[in-house]
Amino acid sequence: MIQVRDLTKHYSHHGRRVAALERVSLRIDEGTIFGIIGRSGAGKSTLIRCLNLLERPDSGEVRIGDDALTAYSERQLQQRRQRIGMVFQHFNLLRSRTVAANVRFPLELAGELDAAQMDARVDELLALVGLQDHQHKRPAQLSGGQKQRVGIARALANRPDVLLCDEATSALDPETTDSILALLADINRQLRLTIVLITHDMRVIRQLCDEVAVLDHGRVVEQGRVIDVLLQPQHAVTQSLLAETGLVQGALQGQWRERIGTPVLKLTFVGEPALQPVLDKVGREAGLRVNLLAGTLSEIKATPFGQLLAGVVASDVAVSALPDIFAREGVRCEVL
Ligand SMILES: Nc1ncnc2c1ncn2[C@@H]1O[C@H](COP(=O)(O)OP(=O)(O)OP(=O)(O)O)[C@@H](O)[C@H]1O
Ligand SMILES: [Mg+2]
Incomplete structure (x- = not known):
């Protein structure tokens, strides 16, 4: 579903070049939940923003399905991005719009449905994320978990084939995190949607993901099935991220x-x-x-x-x- 080849991205900062991504290659199968984990500054947000070309890589290739996004013009990208959903850590909702109007917004931008069809689609989406009773509220009247449900409904509005989540649960408490992870698992099953999520929290990887890539200093240092990587971590960064989850560690002091x-x-x-x-x-x-x-x-x-x-x-x-x-x-x- 998603193929990333040799993706490289540098930033210049005060005349110094910072390598955010170094020859990153990934293959993400259709319908999987793929986690990308790493410490702060590892390049996770840069990578996920390169997947929908919100960030232009210096070199390398991104393909989603049959679309070679890195060869697309800005206009073609705008079209294609409508079917790449994105969920953010801080929700990014429009404060002055109601819940229903936030979910409706991407439908209005796409301009493919008439008013009645949009209303019906909004109802469907609010039911999917369990927010029917809150549709007339504004974001400020919602809890964090409810805000993220709006964010997820909005991301799904135009029936994307890929959902990208940048630290979607990092602003939430553990219980709310569990309910959002359960919702994402449900959506993955029901819609067979490919989900890519980045996190610094191994618990998220363990509960939700099928596959994982570990990013460190802009490089993929380890990747594979979650069960293999968690039970037999090879790289020091993976081992130290795991040490925080209470899994038994390999070495005794x-x-x-x-x-x-x-x-x-x-x-x-x-x-x-x-x-x-x-x-x-x-x-x-x-x-x-x-x-x-x-x-x-x-x-x-x-x-x-x-x-x-x-x-x-x-x-x-x-x-x-x-x-x-x-x-x-x-x-x-x-x-x-
Ligand atoms: N616009 C920018 N200009 C200069 N440097 C940047 C820019 N964006 C990111 N970087 C640098 O690129 C590297 C990777 O940043 P990125 O935001 O991708 O990390 P991250 O893994 O998402 O971190 P976090 O977990 O803290 O969100 C960092 O060294 C960061 O300082
Ligand atoms: Mg980030």
Whole structure:
């Protein structure tokens, strides 16, 4: 659906060149929810603004569907952008217009529907985001979550094939964030809409996204399926972003290693094995004595996963044989 090739963008600031994007390449399949994560200043907003050419890259190519946007004129872009929805961190609603009139605005700009058709479409959109009862209010009379629902309804007005979200939940509290993420998941399912969202919050990636790219200093340093990247992060930036989510980390601090005094296993359970007594089964087979150090059970999108750190003494097998034994039970085992 979206193909980005070798996208590069520099800014000049007081005569200094700042590299915001360096040869970024991405492939985003139709119907997926694709997350882009990175620290502040990594280039996330620049990248998402290059996807609809609000920002002109210095070089590289952006294609959405069959449209090579980087070869388009400004006029052609204006047309195409009507079917690329965008949701903003601070909502960007028109203060003097009611909720319904905000949602109607892009329909008026597109000029394809008559008044009655626009009203009907607005009703449909307000129902989709659950705001029918608020249509006559102005933005100042809404909560943050409600404002973002208006922003989402407005972005969907012209039936886009792509929805771009720039930190759509960063201004919201955790509970409201959950409800907006659920709405986006719903929209993705119902409309088979491709969603690209940028965030600095790993929780958003974990709850909502199918695929993720990690951006650092304008470069993609890691990308893949969320379940793979979250459970086996390769890059230091990914690992430090993950450390904030409470997932078990790969390494134990040196002082703990010495005090534990046995080999330590990191066990990763994905899907059904996360809910089965695998450790007990293998423990009996291999004569393990287990010292549980840390653990978590959670889910990535709808897939359950668990991670455990455990010190072990094995009386019936060599510790080096344990990864294969756990693998037979569908569990990844690393000896740290
Ligand atoms: N208009 C501009 N002029 C000069 N430099 C800019 C401009 N816009 C962005 N930059 C620089 O480009 C880099 C990437 O900025 P960008 O806004 O894309 O980061 P970001 O990942 O979205 O950060 P945040 O999480 O804080 O929103 C930063 O170093 C920033 O200072
Ligand atoms: Mg930004």
